[in-house]
Amino acid sequence: MNNSVIKGIVLFLILIVFCFATVFLVPSSDKIMQSSETALSQKKLYMDMAQSVIRMNENVNNEIFDMPKFYTLPLDLSPAPKPDPSKFTEDSYSDDTITVKCWRERIEVNNRTVTANFADVTIVHPTQLRTAFAGGTYGTTKRTHASKMAAANNAVLAVNADFYNCRTEGLIIRQGTVYRKKPFGIDTLFIDSNGDLSVMKDYLAVNTQYYVKHEIYQTVVFGPVIVEDGKAVKKLEKFNSIACGPRAKNPRTAIGQLGRLHYLICAIDGRSEISSGVTTNELAVIMADKKCRIAYNLDGGQSTTMVFNNKLYNVVSDGGERTMTDILYFATSMPESEWNK
Numbered sequence: 001m002n003n004s005v006i007k008g009i010v011l012f013l014i015l016i017v018f019c020f021a022t023v024f025l026v027p028s029s030d031k032i033m034q035s036s037e038t039a040l041s042q043k044k045l046y047m048d049m050a051q052s053v054i055r056m057n058e059n060v061n062n063e064i065f066d067m068p069k070f071y072t073l074p075l076d077l078s079p080a081p082k083p084d085p086s087k088f089t090e091d092s093y094s095d096d097t098i099t100v101k102c103w104r105e106r107i108e109v110n111n112r113t114v115t116a117n118f119a120d121v122t123i124v125h126p127t128q129l130r131t132a133f134a135g136g137t138y139g140t141t142k143r144t145h146a147s148k149m150a151a152a153n154n155a156v157l158a159v160n161a162d163f164y165n166c167r168t169e170g171l172i173i174r175q176g177t178v179y180r181k182k183p184f185g186i187d188t189l190f191i192d193s194n195g196d197l198s199v200m201k202d203y204l205a206v207n208t209q210y211y212v213k214h215e216i217y218q219t220v221v222f223g224p225v226i227v228e229d230g231k232a233v234k235k236l237e238k239f240n241s242i243a244c245g246p247r248a249k250n251p252r253t254a255i256g257q258l259g260r261l262h263y264l265i266c267a268i269d270g271r272s273e274i275s276s277g278v279t280t281n282e283l284a285v286i287m288a289d290k291k292c293r294i295a296y297n298l299d300g301g302q303s304t305t306m307v308f309n310n311k312l313y314n315v316v317s318d319g320g321e322r323t324m325t326d327i328l329y330f331a332t333s334m335p336e337s338e339w340n341k
Contacts (some may be wrong), residue, residue: 008233014252025108062283071097071333072125075217076175077137077174079154080154080155080331081331082085083309088309096221097124097128098331102117102308109285112126113275114270114276117313118266118267126195129329129330130333131327131328132153133149133326134313140165140261143323144272145323145324146321147310147324155330156308156329156332157265157308157330158328158330159306160298162299163299164180167242169184170188171219185218185240186201187200188202188219189220189222189255192209192214192215193215194215194283195260195261201224220329222243222297224296225286225294225297226284227295228255230291230293232281233284241280243319246279246280248277248279250278250307251267251277251300252270252277252278253305254283254297255295256294257294267284267314268316283297298328302316307327
């Protein structure tokens, strides 16, 4: 029996012991489905342990059967691994864990033409859809450019989020931690531990403990929801958003989901002679036409910023990139040590 087989058997036995340990040490779903942030922390612990099992299992498979390795990222505010520079083209990035394809379109909208910047993103694990704060921590008054936050966190692609500290309300959850729980009745974007998007009023999510029961690890507080069940939302309620001038033509940012771990980002250029911008209703039609099954309006105006490979991909309005407090970003999960393997 050669050394590699012996090593594989040993790793397999360790895996079995670890699996039994998770069964006895981690509370059942019934026990952790309670109405508190403690429950969310327990779920986070469970997810971390489950990911450890997955990684160990994949390593065992790799040792015995020479199968590809599987990578996950920690559910915290630490930067993601650096993307491999050799995998970038002018408009794309691809490795074994993420594929990003960016492009620009001139789109006809109600008898005028606007510039739309898109990014089609596919990841292999939900932890690759991440959020980051300016300065690396929540609650500070620090603001910085989205491009600088993207670089600091090794984002392949990043967009502005919701400028969370410009208000004191909202249900703010980032990287699995509940930072603020002050609902005020607007559409809130929820991203769960499977990487799936959903939208509901924040007070309903708090009252029903939706954010605990559905293992919500990210929220964005802006809105409104613009695509539901694959259809553009036509009737916008008066108080379901904090968007400024939803019926005015402005630069706009949106995130949509196309399928399992498959997303579409859109940044509309605006406030210029060649691209006036769009209303939220017009943005809804654009995202529905791109086959999003759900889409959500992020912060817009001068905040509308798409960063690819640490460079601005869209044309930012009103004199250039503004400082802001947070971003949504997509990252590789492949460590630098694996680049050339």
